[in-house]
Amino acid sequence: MKHLSLYFLISALVIVPGIYSLVRFGLKPSIEFTGGSRFTLVSVKSSASDTLQSFKDYAPVLESVDNSSITIKSKEISQESVQKILDSIKKYNPDVKLTNFETIGPALGQETIKKTTNALIIASILLLSYISFAFKQFKYGLCAVLAMFHDTLVLLGSFSLLGHFMGVEVDLLFVTAVLTILSFSVHDTIVVYDRIRELSHKHKNIDYISLVNQAVTETMTRSLNNSLTIIFMLFAMFLIGGETTKYFSLALLIGTITGTYSSTFTAAPLLIVWDKYFGHKK
Amino acid sequence: MPRLNYKIGNLDFGQEIELKQGLDIKGGLQVVLSADMKDLSPADRTSALESLKNVIGRRVDLFGVSESGIKTAVSGSDYRLILELPGVTDSEQALALIGQTAQMAFALPIYTPGKTASESATLTGFDPTDLTGADLQRATVTFESQDRSPAVSLTFKDSGKTKFAKLTKENIGKPIAILLDGYPLTMPTVQAEIIDGNAIITGQFTTDEAKALSVQLNAGALPVPVSILSQKNIPATLGADSIKKSITAGAIGLSMVIFFMIAYYGKMGVIASIGLVLYGLFTLALYKLIPVVLSLPGIAGFLLSVGMAVDSNILVFERYKEEIRAGRDWRVGLELAFGRAWDSIKDANTATIITGLILFNPLEWSFLNTSGSVRGFALTLILGIFISLFTGIVVTRNLLRLFFKGKSASSLRGGTPTRQSI
Numbered sequence: 001m002k003h004l005s006l007y008f009l010i011s012a013l014v015i016v017p018g019i020y021s022l023v024r025f026g027l028k029p030s031i032e033f034t035g036g037s038r039f040t041l042v043s044v045k046s047s048a049s050d051t052l053q054s055f056k057d058y059a060p061v062l063e064s065v066d067n068s069s070i071t072i073k074s075k076e077i078s079q080e081s082v083q084k085i086l087d088s089i090k091k092y093n094p095d096v097k098l099t100n101f102e103t104i105g106p107a108l109g110q111e112t113i114k115k116t117t118n119a120l121i122i123a124s125i126l127l128l129s130y131i132s133f134a135f136k137q138f139k140y141g142l143c144a145v146l147a148m149f150h151d152t153l154v155l156l157g158s159f160s161l162l163g164h165f166m167g168v169e170v171d172l173l174f175v176t177a178v179l180t181i182l183s184f185s186v187h188d189t190i191v192v193y194d195r196i197r198e199l200s201h202k203h204k205n206i207d208y209i210s211l212v213n214q215a216v217t218e219t220m221t222r223s224l225n226n227s228l229t230i231i232f233m234l235f236a237m238f239l240i241g242g243e244t245t246k247y248f249s250l251a252l253l254i255g256t257i258t259g260t261y262s263s264t265f266t267a268a269p270l271l272i273v274w275d276k277y278f279g280h281k282k
Numbered sequence: 283m284p285r286l287n288y289k290i291g292n293l294d295f296g297q298e299i300e301l302k303q304g305l306d307i308k309g310g311l312q313v314v315l316s317a318d319m320k321d322l323s324p325a326d327r328t329s330a331l332e333s334l335k336n337v338i339g340r341r342v343d344l345f346g347v348s349e350s351g352i353k354t355a356v357s358g359s360d361y362r363l364i365l366e367l368p369g370v371t372d373s374e375q376a377l378a379l380i381g382q383t384a385q386m387a388f389a390l391p392i393y394t395p396g397k398t399a400s401e402s403a404t405l406t407g408f409d410p411t412d413l414t415g416a417d418l419q420r421a422t423v424t425f426e427s428q429d430r431s432p433a434v435s436l437t438f439k440d441s442g443k444t445k446f447a448k449l450t451k452e453n454i455g456k457p458i459a460i461l462l463d464g465y466p467l468t469m470p471t472v473q474a475e476i477i478d479g480n481a482i483i484t485g486q487f488t489t490d491e492a493k494a495l496s497v498q499l500n501a502g503a504l505p506v507p508v509s510i511l512s513q514k515n516i517p518a519t520l521g522a523d524s525i526k527k528s529i530t531a532g533a534i535g536l537s538m539v540i541f542f543m544i545a546y547y548g549k550m551g552v553i554a555s556i557g558l559v560l561y562g563l564f565t566l567a568l569y570k571l572i573p574v575v576l577s578l579p580g581i582a583g584f585l586l587s588v589g590m591a592v593d594s595n596i597l598v599f600e601r602y603k604e605e606i607r608a609g610r611d612w613r614v615g616l617e618l619a620f621g622r623a624w625d626s627i628k629d630a631n632t633a634t635i636i637t638g639l640i641l642f643n644p645l646e647w648s649f650l651n652t653s654g655s656v657r658g659f660a661l662t663l664i665l666g667i668f669i670s671l672f673t674g675i676v677v678t679r680n681l682l683r684l685f686f687k688g689k690s691a692s693s694l695r696g697g698t699p700t701r702q703s704i
Contacts, residue, residue: 037519080374101513102512102514102517105512107360107511107512109312113359115650119641119650122640130633134632172656175656176655176660186635187590187631190626191626191630194625194626194630222597224594226592226596229596230586233538233539233588233589245362252586
């Protein structure tokens with residue numbers, strides 16, 4: 001743990017742009033959070049902009065165009081109304097058909113945000129208490145949860161940037177990914193902390209920094225190997241898995257990488273910092 | 283979903299392994315309906331929602347959709363029905379039928395006499411009368427004065443009194459059907475002309491049955507309009523395409539993991555890979571048994587848990603290497619490695635299970651999410667952890683004890699190879 005400040009600097013280099021983007025651009029919420037509709041029309045003959053024009057009362061946004069199919073995101077609209085509009089443009093698009101239709105009321109979106117926040121808070125509190133209890137010291141719980149927030153910030157920041165530059169949306173699956181990463185991050189940190197706990201029983205006289213150092217070195221291979229196996233899985237899912245789970249896999253992938261980094265280079269150094277300022281003076 | 287085909291010798295397991303597929307894979311229609319309960323007293327709302335569920339359930343049955351699902355959900359002052367209709371493509375027609383407000387009507391049953399004298403008459407239809415649910419004030423459960431048996435009393439509004447009096451007068455000794463949504467709730471036989479608009483339906487009711495009937499009658503008297511809160515049409519092709527890709531991705535990822543484990547850990551890696559394949563088979567078997575409805579996020583959860591399943595193996599193997607380096611015999615080292623790695627395996631997996639449970643929300647707390655996709659993911663993740671603990675610790679350990687032979691401690695140090703026997 002010679003380069004404490006370097007480790008924190010690397011974290012900062014990743015997190016700061018993410019936070020900047022979060023504050024500046026925020027996340028791009030999907031209709032699951034904002035409420036609204038999304039639908040796909042096939043066999044469209046008119047140009048995309050003309051088609052959009054016919055839905056102008058519902059604030060339409062073009063999401064994707066593929067051959068003759070168009071996906072449109074708009075304010076909440078009923079299937080009936082879409083059908084009516086389609087009937088009105090039948091003259092130019094005789095075969096136009098609605099295939100994919102999804103609509104979510106705004107109340108439901110608000111509720112999802114509230115429930116997600118609840119889940120995050122409850123998960124943090126439970127994990128904090130469990131780790132503090134399992135390791136019999138509050139600092140372990142706190143540092144593990146701080147490392148967990150580190151990973152969450154990296155993930156949120158990345159998706160804020162992705163959202164701004166590539167239009168990637170944050171949906172319910174993303175929330176699931178965030179919560180999974182919380183547990184993965186803690187999972188990895190616990191393995192390192194467990195080693196510290198074990199070593200501290202074995203060597204009573206060694207100073208805390210060397211102890212943490214040794215624990216990190218000893219668990220490094222395991223940490224890397226384990227993450228590699230998960231990364232193999234996720235990478236395959238990201239590249240060849242279906243469209244629906246593509247960004248879900250990406251979120252998990254980013255989270256796994258930062259989770260591996262943080263358990264060694266954030267969670268362990270944090271313990272040393274904590275010990276330096278609040279530890280028992282000898 | 284392409285069926286999984288396993289053939290071992292002459293045994294074909296393909297038939298058995300067909301998993302329940304979620305809506306996002308099969309395609310279909312998902313609708314969340316909101317029931318407008320503002321005209322109902324808060325005490326009646328929960329039972330009104332139940333009655334609505336029955337009514338809409340019957341309508342859904344008309345489509346002949348298999349494995350359709352209806353769930354009720356109460357969120358604050360919002361009463362909801364969540365419908366899943368796999369395979370329904372004409373969503374417009376489906377919604378037009380489902381979204382109707384249930385109407386109650388009084389009708390006269392039409393009997394067609396049997397062809398022969400011995401054959402009894404069959405009920406073939408209903409002849410509607412002008413008396414409807416709008417004429418009913420309310421229904422309550424009462425108890426008969428003589429034997430205290432449960433019954434249902436009806437009170438009609440002024441508009442209904444005369445209609446009901448006329449109806450009863452004309453049909454003394456005959457049955458009158460009360461239809462909700464065209465489906466007979468009850469068919470009491472008229473005993474006498476009732477002019478004051480107060481009737482009692484008796485029968486062999488239990489208290490619960492009487493209560494259920496009164497709830498349904500009240501729902502008919504005060505219909506609950508429903509509106510669409512959210513709707514999702516999923517074309518089946520999208521699901522089929524996604525699942526094919528996910529399975530390919532899973533197979534490639536899995537072979538990479540196996541390749542890595544064998545390349546890095548040699549013989550131990552082979553045994554861990556056997557454990558991993560067993561893990562996959564156990565998981566599929568459990569999905570089939572429970573049964574777990576397979577959705578795309580669920581598949582993602584499964585694949586992620588495969589990645590995590592090898593974690594306990596890696597922890598143990600790294601431990602084993604350390605013990606060997608410390609100069610222990612491989613047998614001792616192996617047992618020690620399993621024992622010592624357990625502490626971190628236990629704590630680490632508990633943390634994952636905690637998050638998994640929050641996502642799965644087993645007690646259906648309304649302040650946590652109840653979304654099907656998130657819960658599907660959480661369920662496969664939690665199951666994955668438990669099965670991986672079993673295959674990663676118990677199965678692999680015994681396989682290693684049986685088939686693994688390490689180098690003895692002395693030969694590793696480069697001394698004369700002396701095999702120790704224990």
